[in-house]
Amino acid sequence: MRVIEAQNAVLTNVEVYEFLNDQARQHHKEKRRAPGNLETVRKELLQYLESSPNPMSQRPLPYNVAxxxxxxxxxxxxxxxxxxxxxxxxxxxxxxxxxxxxxxxxxxxxxxxxxxxxxxxxxxxxxxxxxxxxxxxxxxxxxxx
Incomplete structure (x- = not known):
């Protein structure tokens, strides 16, 4: 794999959070596992974003990508x-x-x-x-x- 465009856009934490959750749901729906290191990174990043005092730790999250x-x-x-x-x-x-x-x-x-x-x-x-x-x-x- 090679990078064609290095940093096409900057993402906010909520965009990254929703992307990781959507990707996890898609993998679960298709009953396939992602590589172990990807699962670890996804899990740890989601835990970080959901932990206090992070602004996204509030449940339910009062805003989304919209x-x-x-x-x-x-x-x-x-x-x-x-x-x-x-x-x-x-x-x-x-x-x-x-x-x-x-x-x-x-x-x-x-x-x-x-x-x-x-x-x-x-x-x-x-x-x-x-x-x-x-x-x-x-x-x-x-x-x-």
Missing amino acids: AIPILIKKLRPYSISKGECVMIMNLRPTSIANLNAVLEDMEGRFNEDAQQSIVDIVIEVLGQFPPPPEEEEGDAMQTTE
């Missing part, structure tokens, strides 16, 4: 690059602080209202993270002096 063009369309007025859009899809920033890690020179490019507007668009299209489970008073760590 959310990508919607997000891009809503973010178009902000002149966000393709790479930044991919990072937004992968990291799903739901606060301005998280968004700052994704967008280059965010404070220089966007005022506070625009920053909050971008976060609101991400939450609207990709969903909000569920609140962390609250610890019961008896479960809280106690310190001793």
Whole structure:
């Protein structure tokens, strides 16, 4: 096998996740096994994508591949690059602080209202993270002096 086009497109985590799940279902339906190393890579990658704190660990996943063009369309007025859009899809920033890690020179490019507007668009299209489970008073760590 040889590579004809090296990196034709950049994929988001959700696209990779859906591709791996579809491929696994197809192999199961056809009752054939993929090579062992492929099965191992697929299994470990799916476990990674489904583990917390990964943005895709939420079940059911509040978005799918169809959310990508919607997000891009809503973010178009902000002149966000393709790479930044991919990072937004992968990291799903739901606060301005998280968004700052994704967008280059965010404070220089966007005022506070625009920053909050971008976060609101991400939450609207990709969903909000569920609140962390609250610890019961008896479960809280106690310190001793």
